[in-house]
Amino acid sequence: MASRSSTPTASEGRAPRRRPADRRELILRAAAKAFSDSGYHAVRLDEIADAAGISAPALYRHFPNKYALFAETARSLADALATATVAVPVTPDDPAGELRALLAALTAAAVANRRTGGIYHWEADYLENDDAQYVRAIVVAQHRRMRGALRGCRPDLDHASADLITAAMTSVVASPATHRTVMSARQIVELITDAATRLADVDVPPDSAPPTEATRGLSPTSKREVLLAESIRLFAARGFHDVTIDDIARAADLPPSGVYRHFESKAAILQAAFWRASDRVTTLIADALSRAGTPREAIVSLVTAYSDMCCTDNDILAVYSREIGNVEARQRTELRSQQRINVEEWAAWLTRDRPELSPAQARFLVQAALNVIMDLTRSQRDPTPDRISALGLRILLGEAVPSKSDSVQAGE
Incomplete structure (x- = not known):
């Protein structure tokens, strides 16, 4: 009788593969990261499965x-x-202590969920019915408690x-x-x-009545520009x-074939819109710095210009923040690279004005200020640019900055 080979078979040589006990949690973590990075539509389930193993x-x-x-995940x-x-x-007897404790707890939660927390940028766009109400109830309760402590x-x-x-915090x-x-x-x-805590004592300018709608001026006659504007x-x-x-095509008063004379696909239109947004922000930085003579003036000019742009033409920036996952990977990398360069420019001027800050600390504060400006202009509160600027400047400079009206009065 032939002896059995001493070489173990595949089943004998390996321990049986066990299903991880936390498989559902592994899936949720992989999904949350993917959704946070790319939004909802750009994520594929097979990619999440691969990431979860x-x-x-x-x-x-x-x-x-x-x-x-x-x-x-939301x-x-x-x-x-x-x-x-x-x-x-x-702690009703210590609202300042309660407010700071709330902000510290929420910051710690954001840091713990740093690779997944970006979902909050799109959850309102895609959640339905009971899910939207569930998340909304928690967000509203959190907002009201913080606002109560602030007041x-x-x-x-x-x-x-x-x-x-409170929304800015x-x-x-x-x-x-x-x-x-x-x-x-x-x-x-x-x-x-x-x-965030320093925002508690910021004096935002009065909430003035909304200005009468200004004329939009003339639009470009180029069909490509019309298509881009209507698409955005x-x-x-x-x-x-x-x-x-x-x-x-309907919005641009063209037949569908007319769209394809200028863009090969809908994704190509989105990509062009993203580069338009990126170029606009880069140009804004150069223009703002040209009006400044000191690092402090540079920061004030940057925040003021960015707030004005977000309030007056926020469609393109809203699309940029919400749809970045829908461009192909190489373009996404290049766009984010340019975004980092822009943040570095802001941070460089901030460290010149506040040398006690490290470059990394300055970048965190710049990202916080930009996030506030973007979030507030996308909200239903519809704040004026000077109110948003006051909040952004307090985040970056850590102290009150005279408003435009204060400066005028001082000059008089």
Whole structure:
């Protein structure tokens, strides 16, 4: 009888593969990172399965479709915020201490979820019905508690200003999830909590009545420019995936074939819009610096110009922040590279004005200020540019900066 080979078979040589006990959590973490980086539509379930180390059929045993997975990640992020704020005791006799504790807890939660927290930028666009209400209830409860503590510190603050400052604080503590600058968790929490807390005593300019709508002036006659302008408007209003070439053609008063004479695809239009936004921000920086004579004036000029642009023409920036995942990877890398260069320019002038800041700290503060400006101009609060500028400048400079009206009065 032939002896059995001493060489182990595949089944004998390896321990049986065990299903990880936390497979669902692995899927959720991989999905949250993917959605945070690229938005909703650009993410594919097979990519999430690969990142989680499982097969696509295994993923479907836990989540029936992409929306179910997205909704669960958004709920999980909201739950993390709720857990952070519930742990902070209510202290009516010390509203300033309660407010700082809330901001520190939320910052720590944002840092802990740094690779996934960017979901908050798109959850409102894609969540449906019960899921949207679930997340919204947690966000509103958090906002109201912070606003209550703020008004406890400043009982004379009007409701609209308290609401605006609270929204800005929330945007500051969420900002670490919007970039990848490296710094220790302890340093991030301390720096960002301090920046958010300083907003508590900012004097925002009065909430003036909305100005009468100014004439939009003349539009370019170039068909390519018309197509680009109408596409940006449609993408901002309805989202990239819900806009068709036929929609764009109708808006530009062209047949669909006319669109393809200028752009090979809808994605090519989006890519051109992104570079238009990037070029606009780069030009804004050069123009703002040309009006400054000192580092402090450079920071004031940059914040003022960026706030003005976001308030007056925020469609293109809203599309940029929401749809970046829908351009091909190489272009996405190049666009983000240019974005980092722009942030570095801001940070360089900030460290010249505040030499106590390290370059990394300056980048964190710049990202926080930019996040506030973008979030507030996308919100329904519709603040004026000077109110937004006051908040951005307090984040960057750490002290009050005279408003335009104050400067005029001082000159008189």
